Amino acid sequence: KLLKPSSFSPVLAAIGIICMMTGKDGSRKKTIGSILLGFAVLMFGMETMSGAVSPLKDNSTFTGMLTAFSNPVLGMAAGAVLTAIIQSSSASVGILQALCMSGAVTYGTALPIIMGQNIGTCVTALISSVGASKNAKRAAFIHLYFNLIGTVCFMSVFYLINRFLDFPFLSDTASAAGIAAIHSLFNIGCAIVLFPFADRLVDLATFTVQNAKTSEPEQILPEELAALDERFLDNSSYAIQLCKNAVIKMAEYSKTAILLAMEVQAEYAGEKVAEVIRLEQLVDQFEDVIGTYLVKLAGKDLSREDSHLLSVLLHCISDIERISDHAINITEAVDKMQKQGLEFTSQGKQELDSLGIAIRD
Secondary structure (H helix, E strand, O other), X not given: OOOOXXXXXXXXXXXXXXXXXXXOOOOHHHHHHHHHHHHHHHHHHHHHHHHHHHHHHHOHHHHHHHHHHOOHHHHHHHHHHHHHHHOOHHHHHHHHHHHHOOOOOEHHHHHHHHHHHHHHOHHHHHHHOOOOOHHHHHHHHHHHHHHHHHHHHHHHHHHHHHHHHOOHHHHOEOOHHHHHHHHHHHHHHHHHHHHHHHHHHHHHHHHHOOOOOOOOOOOOOOHHHHOOOHHHOOOHHHHXXXXXXXXXXXXXXXXXXXXXXXXXXXXXXXXXXXXXXXXXXXXHHHHHHHHHHHHHHHOOOOOHHHHHHHHHHHHHHXXXXXXXXXXXXXXXXXXXXXXXXXXXXXXXXXXHHHHHHHHHO
């Protein structure tokens, strides 16, 4: 009894409420409290649903409907539509588990519904990809194709074998644990079987979402900038962390640029000059994208810590961009000296070497 949700969910709810009331906005303590309270509410909802649907096992209309869902096609369609409507496979699986507690659901009925749930859950990703980048749309279609192909292959093989062997467990009453086991085993099995064909799934998604037919190639943002999605603005703590990651990467590019510029002044190389120019343009792009994102984020409801970090990041991107500008200035000066046949004195070279050592340290 101690392991039943009805036994420990009130305790988790109480702990969660205390953490939320005593934790600061955006703190880890408050986040943990939200997780515990949400889990407790979920468990309470599951218990409530199972109690509400328990009388349905004696309802002839309900049992007749479930018998119809034992048809693989109807069951898959029902599972897909239900999951698509509520946009949560976890919730739809929870509803199915609650129905199982009524004792009226067999594995023959539950199996096709579970397969349909795996297709229906793709709707959430597809809706989320609307207005996003092409790669985001392709990721959503990869999710769809993965579940669709896995479901069709599994159902075809399973019911073909069942036609000859007639699996006896399909007539057994389904349990909540059995539903969870089937759901997990299906996804693990699909991952193992389809993993060798990952490249083909990518090709299929790329064929579905093709690049626009323009003379200019599609601009591909660096990973850290592509992660700065406006849909994360409402989750300020996470958005701030994404900006911090992007600023760190920006600083690495700027550092590489200035070190290359110091190498150029010691020994001129055209390819290094070109690399410094490329890195400076990349740093400028980082400053523009991060700065715009931080300004939008500043208009959201931020905690004191996040507001302070946002201000620090805004100052940092300006300073980092200035460092890359200095790298360009150094290469321009060296390039000018090369064309005019000038060079530093021995004392000047020693001073520059000392400056380079200081920068590297």
